[in-house]
């Protein structure tokens with residue numbers, strides 16, 4: 001089994017589907033060219049239309065990011081906390097929290113918070 005954050009294994013983590021990680025006020029989800037192509041195709045849009053209407057320039061101006069609502073909620077999060085583009089979501093979403101976290105992630109994610117009891121460095 002793959003080792004993940006601070007000794008946690010992927011089998012240890014049971015996502016609660018709370019959507020908190022998709023509602024981070026200053027969070028951004030960068031999208032690569034390949035991710036733009038696959039999300040646009042999934043949504044039945046041209047890449048130009050998708051870029052113009054569903055992405056914006058990252059604060060550091062180094063890439064495009066998915067749009068979010070003013071409160072930080074990703075525009076693809078549904079009212080029941082599901083990802084509307086789950087099957088094609090960006091790698092950043094796909095790999096959290098198994099391949100990366102931020103210093104405040106355990107404050108955002110209740111399941112990571114629970115694991116912090118077992119893996120105090122998290």
Ligand code: SF4
Pocket residue numbers: 021022029066074075076077078082083084085086089090093
């Ligand atoms: S693309 Fe999906 S998983 Fe990623 S932040 Fe948006 S709703 Fe969450």
Ligand code: SF4
Pocket residue numbers: 014015016017018019020021022096097108109110111112
């Ligand atoms: S915050 Fe954690 S438990 Fe909630 S949806 Fe995200 S990964 Fe799952």
